[in-house]
Amino acid sequence: MSIPATLTAGQVLSRHQEFTVIDVRTPGEYASGHLPGAVNIPLDRIAPSLPRLRRAAEDKGLLLVCATGARSENAARTLASHGIPSTSLTGGTRSWSAGGHGLDYPAEGRRSVWAMERQVRVTAGSLVLLGLVLGLLVHPAFQLLSAGIGAGLVFSAVTDTCGMALVLGRLPFNRRR
Incomplete structure (x- = not known):
């Protein structure tokens, strides 16, 4: 191909x-x-x-x-x-x-939504921090959450796919009104 x-x-x-x-x-x-x-x-x-x-x-x-x-x-x-x-x-x-070229907006008006890459970064970063904090304060097993997110990011880079983006894309603010 x-x-x-x-x-x-x-x-x-x-x-x-x-x-x-x-x-x-x-x-x-x-x-x-x-x-x-x-x-x-x-x-x-x-x-x-x-x-x-x-x-x-x-x-x-x-x-x-x-x-x-x-x-x-x-x-x-x-x-x-x-x-x-x-x-x-x-x-x-x-x-x-x-390049100075104009963009169009839907008839219902412009919406301010973060780019999917930014949504993935904030979600992944938040989950990694949550796993680390819970691992320190509650139980070390919560650190597996951070490890899982890290593994998912590596898999995403290697395969050029992003499961987290697919999930985030289904959230209401990423869908048509």
Whole structure:
């Protein structure tokens, strides 16, 4: 399987009309600002959306976007494994807005939601601290919580997946209103 192509924000700007833009962030992140015309299909909904994405790819190229480019590249690999060509925006919406390009917001207004990476960091860090504190104050077995989170982070890095992000993505503030 080949790694899908990527484009920079500047390259996308000049070719924006050639693409159907798919934002793979959570609905909450999408509501905090997305590329003009982007459709929100969260990463955890890519597999069930394969027929729809295949049809869209037949009409125009698919441009996958997330906050930094990591999730969109993951989605692009998933699509490529099903024979659906796509392109990922290098640097995601951060590079798009840093380049001075505007973002659109849903009709119900802008929502302020932390990026999924930030949500994972604060959750993992909090659980590690909780395990250490409870291990010192209550019972040493609570340190297994910290060890489990550490093992999960290593597994996440090695496999380029994140179970904690999948769980956090199901929380109400990360879903559509």
